[in-house]
Amino acid sequence: MTTKLSNFDKHLFSQGKHWHAYRFLGAHCNDQGVLFAVWAPNADAVSVVGDFNSWDGTVHPMHIYEDNGIWELFIADIKPGALYKFEIRSRNGEILLKSDPYGQQFELRPNTASIVTANSDYKWNDKLWLDKRQQLDWQHIPMS
DSSP states (O other): OOOSOOHHHHHHHHTTOOTTGGGTSEEEEOSSEEEEEEEOTTEEEEEEEETTTTTOTTTSBOEEETTTTEEEEEEETOOTTOEEEEEEEETTSOEEEEOOTTOSOBOOTTOOOEEOOOOOOOOOOOHHHHHHHHHSOGGGSOOO
């Protein structure tokens, strides 16, 4: 599978002007597996760990885009419901296990793993409300 991150996406993200980073950061399913991406610019190494690899950080090391600190990896045959975290090795050698900051679902506390979710096919039906909202003078009407 090819990357989801275009040069334009990388450019906007590096400038801090990408308003849709959630579309490429996190875990994104397709029919073949899951594309993982995380921003960790000061990490020495990042791996995806989870119940699919016995939480072993040596199995799925991620690749970095040197110019912006985004690490990325596609893993085949992972299905929705899989538990995962990012294993981050800092420059001083410390190993950290982190939940996905762009994760869409998480384990119930006290556990903290992220959960791979299927792509949603939900169709929003709020066009009428959005159109009406555009006509409101929100600065001069009550909030409720």
